[in-house]
Amino acid sequence: MNRFIYLDNNATTQMAAEVESIMRDNESLYGNASSMHAMGRNAGAGVDWARQMCAQLIDADKEEVYFTSGASESNNTVFNIARELIDSGSKRTRIVTSAIEHPSIIETVKYLRSKGYRIDEAEVDSTGMVRLDSIRKLMGDDVLLVSIMTGNNETGTIQPVAEISRLAHECGALMHTDATQAIGKIPVSVKQLGADYLSMSAHKFYGPKGVGVLYVRKSAPVFPFVHGGHQEKGYRAGTYNNLAIVGMGEAARLAAQDVQKEHDYLWSLRERLRKGIVENIPDVIINGNQEHCLPGTLNVSFPSAEGESILLYLDLEGIEVSTGSACATGSLEPSYVLLASGLDVELAHGSIRFSLGRYNTQEDVDYVIEKLPPIIARVRSMSTRKV
Amino acid sequence: MQNNSFMAQWVYTDTVKDHFMNPRNLWKEGEDFQPDGVGEVGSLACGDQMRVGIKVRDGKISDLRWLTYGCASAIASTSMMSELAVGMSLEEAYHLTPQMITSALGGLPEHKFHCSVLGDKALRAAIDDYLEKNGLPNPYKTKVAKIICECKGVTDVQIEELVKEGKALTFEDLSRLTGCSTACGKCRNRIIEALEDFKHIYGKD
Missing domain, CATH: 1.10.10.1100 (BFD-like [2Fe-2S]-binding domain)
Incomplete structure (x- = not known):
């Protein structure tokens, strides 16, 4: 394979050189961060530093940062907290979320519904943005929790979280946002967003996999979510994964420091790619909101061409992307995010997500613009429905 | 990158990859192919649709062209079907099964089997169409x-x-x-x- 171009940074990112280096430099930091001796204290200092870095990244206090295994755990935990509150007799018994959340929320919602909990989904508009009027209609004094992601992983559409928080708080509800895709790409401040809970994962911003954060505002309720130890003030037991946490700390430090630079660079690459596609391929549809958009995400539908085929022809050219086609997921239904935005089923099957990262270059983008048009032409020439 | 100790196989078998990259008997644009029967199955909404055109001579499939909207295994399985079907009698072709296509491809992942192997159904539809157009009795239809x-x-x-x-x-x-x-x-x-x-x-x- 001559070239290898990774354009699937919303799935996961390569670790930053700085992150790899801090993890290598601290290989001997194997002590149990809860132990009293020097080895333990040193590990504890590393964990503490990382907590400070993560807190700074999201404009929080370090007492509000809980380490988890990643955003899926953080998201599950927030819904478990809501469940706990409802089970303990809260007068508020309803949760409001949307149909475009990450599967760790979508599936949790299905599960809770099957147990009889009441959960409503706000509508999204054709750009994949949650509609404020829909949120407004769903508010009421029985709402316990509102959970809306900061930016969508498939379309890149940035959600009006600050406005939604205001509406949630007006009726006394708690606000959660899954900021996994937004961290490091746009400024994320729990204060500006008005979030009571926030989820993030280190591997989406050049940190290691298997580690993340649940932010819980000091005033917001929290219950032990992993029992069995005094770690994380007794809420989340388990010996600290020192190296991963320190790696996340470094990734958080870099993300806070570079966010504007990163934003501008990713957007320039994304726009170069978008223009190249629109100018060189007939009949394409750009999905998502083009104004309120995560800078590295470009979601495109190619009518009459099926996504898995496009993905695999690109893979054979060394270009790595993802698709909303059902065929790539093993299910029969294409991207629920695109369908919720009202996209035609065929267009969802024919969607490709390019997600750029800091290690992509203009040359990478130009290579895609060179390789993609003949692939689309080829897939379309084989198709039963020709454009 | 790609300097790992772990190197995975491609998504599908080498035969699937070959048919995906070099599809056989594809119905090319502008090609002068006058089918004796045409069949179409699947839907764009499902993510897989196939159209098969056949030429029939002396009760045998003498030539075949196809188009597919679908994933790699849909393309490869239609391509493989076309290779298997040409030369078959109408009866043999009518009884060509998804299993025959799949095993000729060296296997497909379980979840791909039902949705993407539609070539045999499109072929049957084309045979039905041919028999109907020519006012011939269709002795196969009821048995399948x-x-x-x-x-x-x-x-x-x-x-x-x-x-x-x-x-x-x-x-x-x-x-x-x-x-x-x-x-x-x-x-x-x-x-x-x-x-x-x-x-x-x-x-x-």
């Missing part, structure tokens, strides 16, 4: 189970059995037991029609 729900590969024979045994008496029963009509939902009316027919035949209504 017909797919009603294309997404989940549910046949009329399956529905018949479930109704006959009294296991399914409503659309919901069928959907729960076979998964029919749970994907694109387009077959709903045809499922209900078949259900009502069999309920009548087996006195379950």
